[in-house]
Amino acid sequence: MKLEEEFIELVNKHQGILHKICNIYFLWNPFKEDYYQEILIRLWKSYPGFNNQSAFSTWLYRVAINTAIDIVRKQYLLPKHTELTIIEYNIPEHEYDAGSDKKEILYQAIDYLSDVDKAIILLYLEDYNYKEIAEIIGISESNAGVKINRIKNQLIKTLKNGKG
Amino acid sequence: MMWNDAHITNQEITDDKTGIKKSIKMKHSKAVSSVLSDVKMKMLIYSIVLAIYFGLILYAFVYLSLRLSINSVIPLTLAGLFLLVKTTSEVIRLTILTKTADNLTVMGSLLFFRKKLNTIKRIDFLAYLVFLYLLAILTSYNYITDIGGIKNFSWSNGILPVPLLLVFILMLLLMPWFLKYQHNRRYKKLYSDLNDSVRYLNDL
Numbered sequence: 001m002k003l004e005e006e007f008i009e010l011v012n013k014h015q016g017i018l019h020k021i022c023n024i025y026f027l028w029n030p031f032k033e034d035y036y037q038e039i040l041i042r043l044w045k046s047y048p049g050f051n052n053q054s055a056f057s058t059w060l061y062r063v064a065i066n067t068a069i070d071i072v073r074k075q076y077l078l079p080k081h082t083e084l085t086i087i088e089y090n091i092p093e094h095e096y097d098a099g100s101d102k103k104e105i106l107y108q109a110i111d112y113l114s115d116v117d118k119a120i121i122l123l124y125l126e127d128y129n130y131k132e133i134a135e136i137i138g139i140s141e142s143n144a145g146v147k148i149n150r151i152k153n154q155l156i157k158t159l160k161n162g163k164g
Numbered sequence: 165m166m167w168n169d170a171h172i173t174n175q176e177i178t179d180d181k182t183g184i185k186k187s188i189k190m191k192h193s194k195a196v197s198s199v200l201s202d203v204k205m206k207m208l209i210y211s212i213v214l215a216i217y218f219g220l221i222l223y224a225f226v227y228l229s230l231r232l233s234i235n236s237v238i239p240l241t242l243a244g245l246f247l248l249v250k251t252t253s254e255v256i257r258l259t260i261l262t263k264t265a266d267n268l269t270v271m272g273s274l275l276f277f278r279k280k281l282n283t284i285k286r287i288d289f290l291a292y293l294v295f296l297y298l299l300a301i302l303t304s305y306n307y308i309t310d311i312g313g314i315k316n317f318s319w320s321n322g323i324l325p326v327p328l329l330l331v332f333i334l335m336l337l338l339m340p341w342f343l344k345y346q347h348n349r350r351y352k353k354l355y356s357d358l359n360d361s362v363r364y365l366n367d368l
Binding site for chain 2: 004007008009011012015016020031034035037038040041042043044045046049050062063065066067069070071073074076077102103106114115116119125135136137138139143
């Protein structure tokens, strides 16, 4: 019971991270809320494996990003109704295209990146240094630096052009 | 920075301890649960039908010592094979959907999942290889017994035309490779996603 309370307290404090991850990976997905819940469940299942060697938020990023990538990767194994596009949902496209607020524009630009790049840039934008990013992703520090520079350039290009 | 500006103005995250508590009591979220129960249901139905099929086969051939000609054995075998393929395919789908390694690094998780996927493929292939090759041997043995020994083996044999038998045996022998190919095709996107991501992360 103590473990559960401790977990709830910590996740409640850091739930902004989960919302950001969901926005990055499931931006237009009608099941975004459901996947948020799935991430929570898998965080709880993985929590006994959290050994305090890293900060809770670092562990949270790692598990939540892994879960989000896992859900995206397995999407095509799910029934077709979960793969409907914006057009099929009959949502006017302009609602998403001409995003007036910064957050929306940024998420749209990030949406053009690959799943792994999304994870790297999210950590970078959240002020993690190269070493920490390398540890979460499982690559070398120099590799993380190279990738960040490439992603940054790609993002700048997307933001300038308005699309990928 | 644009990211920070965008999120400072959106810090309306409210206290959601009750929601979190409710969520972690669940096994899966609603969407994932419904997919998994669909797969589980299919798997269960095929397993039950397969068990009934094997039960009846055992009852007929072992308990009643029923002796069927090769002409009757072939359609029965095909029906059993169909059920077996459908059941294992659903078992594999469920295993893939539920297999996770969230506590590892992103790269570690990718490698773990790819390894698991390959293990599933290898076990599946080997199981079919052993089972179908045994079936081919048994069919040949059954045929030879039916015609009264190898000396009576002839193209004009009246029990079952030899070319038909050969096609059936050839089909059994090729099937493990066909199923392996089907597995690769079915999970092509998953494999290419995993391989691309691993290659990209390793690439400087």
